[in-house]
Amino acid sequence: MTHFSAPARRRPALMLIALVLxxxxxxxxxxxxxxxxxxxxxxxxLxxxxxxxxPAIPTAVFAVAGVSTARLAGRWGVERTVAVGLAVLSVGLLIRAIPSPWIVVLGTVVATGGLAVVNILLPAVVRAHFGRSIGTVTTVYSTAMSLGAATxxxxxxxxxxxxxxxxVGLAAWAVPALIALAVWAVVMPIARPARPAAPAPEAGVRRERAAYPAGTWLLASFFAIQSLLSYVVMGWxxxxxxxxxxxxxxxxxxxGITMAVGVxxxxxxxxxxxGAGRMRVGFAVVGSATTAGVLGLLFAPLALPEVWAGLLGLGMCAxxxxxxxxxxxGTDAAESxxxxxAVQSIGYTVATxxxxxxxxxxxxxxxxxPVLVLLVVGAAAQITVGVVLTGVVWRRRPGGDR
Incomplete structure (x- = not known):
């Protein structure tokens, strides 16, 4: 079971600042x-x-780290696990200062391992501490991600x-990571929560793993496609x-333009x-933008490269x-x-x-x-899966907008 510290209701603004950093x-x-x-x-x-x-390490490490992240969060608490992830990220970035090909690879593995833990847990942190403003806070921290990536x-x-x-230029990016770690440690409630004693199962009753909500595997498919497209763009x-x-x-x-457009x-x-109708429009818009940006790179890379980059940035809003x-x-923060x-582990495994x-x-x-042609095919697949996913997710919501 995943454990969360009790929300610190008296300082939501400071918690939001920590989340943004x-x-x-x-x-x-x-x-x-x-x-x-x-x-x-x-x-x-190199x-x-x-x-x-x-360029391939981030998605591979995200997939591997995702397998154990929920277990670590259950043992240490989500907020404390995020702090550990930030510390590991900082160490990995510093390792990359050494100008040796395999040391740079090692530092990248370590850094993205810490990054993966944080990446997986932030949606649950938002659900636990900003449950009444999930959409707004998700927009804020997604925008911050784009701004940091662009910078x-x-x-x-x-x-x-x-x-x-x-x-050394690579290692310099450990500075903002260390700042974020310091603020997170001070502001967020990272004390390990006490675990309630687990009730003993009744005799003869077999404990079964709870099923995932409807749409989880379609969501994993969508996440895999958008991650594959995004990380090819970010990496290459x-x-x-x-x-x-x-x-x-x-x-x-x-x-930088690609990432800045995401803001x-x-x-x-x-x-x-x-709403389902608007979500379908959203999937169509971002998928079409990716297609247009890739086609621009394929047929006229030097004509309007900044425009193609901007379209790719819009596409990353998937x-x-x-x-x-x-x-x-999910029904609550723990299920989220x-x-x-599950979604990020499967998605990043495929996206590698x-x-x-x-x-x-x-x-x-x-x-x-050949790479750019396959990206166009991937963008079409992303639109298709997104439209199907929308119908499944909203059908399970009572009174959902169809």
């Missing part, structure tokens, strides 16, 4: 590395084998140049852009999570739509945590094929064209 860090490790892939390879900090691994993507190359090393967009002829600085800025776009898209469904699909663990497969396919074909 944590959310700012949830993509920094990923987008900063993506923006620096070219410089890391040129400096010898080689031909490890440069393919770096890291746009400034990673200038920061690395300023400190004189791409690996700067490299795709530089291979097309853009400078590393401008290529990193493109990823206002999330605010505009999240109201579409209220993620906050998925988070909103995760936070509401269980659904979140995206960044890793994209890198391998590019190396084999010596072209990004």
């Amino acid at each position: 944590v959310a700012l860090n949830l993509r920094l490790a990923i987008t900063s590395a993506a923006a620096l892939l070219t410089l890391l390879t040129e400096s010898g900090a 080689n031909s084998a490890t440069v393919v691994l770096i 890291a993507a746009a400034t990673a190359v200038p920061v690395a140049v300023a400190v004189g090393s791409p690996t 967009l700067p490299t795709i852009a530089t291979d097309a002829g853009l400078s590393p600085e401008r290529a990193g800025l493109l990823l 206002p776009a999330t605010v505009l898209v999240m109201p579409l999570a209220r 993620f906050p739509l998925a988070l909103a469904l995760i936070a509401t699909i 945590a269980r659904v979140s663990t 094929l995206g960044p890793l497969g994209a890198g391998a396919l590019h190396q084999a074909a010596q072209s990004w064209t």
Whole structure:
């Protein structure tokens, strides 16, 4: 069973600030590395084998970490587990300062392991402490994630140049993670909750695992597709852009634009999570935006690259739509945590094929064209699964908007 500390009702504003600071860090490790892939390879900090691994590590680690996250949260309490995840994230980021290919890989594994724990538990934290404002708070922290990712993507190359090393530039992103950890530890109620004694099962009665709510596996499928698309973009967009002829600085800025567009776009898209009809529109909008952005990169990468990046950013708003469904699909915060663990574990396991497969396919074909074509196919599949998922989720809600 997942345990939550009692909500601290007297300081909701401070708790929201802590949540936002944590959310700012949830993509920094990923987008900063993506923006620096070219410089890391040129400096010898990555080689031909490890440069393919770096974009694929986040989804793979997210999947593995998801298996044990609910168990850790049940043992330590959700808020304390988030604090541990932030500490692990900070350590992993600092490890990446060492300019050795496999050490950079190790640091990325450690950092994304901590990041994965936090990523999985935040929807449950929102449900537990902001139960009356789930949609609003999910919008706020999703926006913070986009803002942090955009900042890291746009400034990673200038920061690395300023400190004189791409690996030290990677490690510099441990600073905001440490700040978030300090604020979280002070503000959030992270004391380990007392566990009630479990009632003994009646003789002859077999205890069975509770079934997942209707729509959980469709939600996992949607989450897998949107994660696959998003992490290919986050991991490889700067490299795709530089291979097309853009400078590393401008290529990193493109990823920054992609992530920055998520800030206002999330605010505009999240109201579409209220009601089945509007949710279908939301899935169609984000899927179509991804399709248009990828087609732009495929047929005219140098014509309007900032426009293509912006469309891809709008497409990434599939993620906050998925988070909103995760936070509401359960009957309470504990079930939301269980659904979140299952959905994100399965989703990220499948999504690992995206960044890793994209890198391998590019190396084999010596072209990004096959990768971009498959992304268009994935966007179409995302729209289809999203529409079906909407019908299933809202049918199980009494009086739900159809």
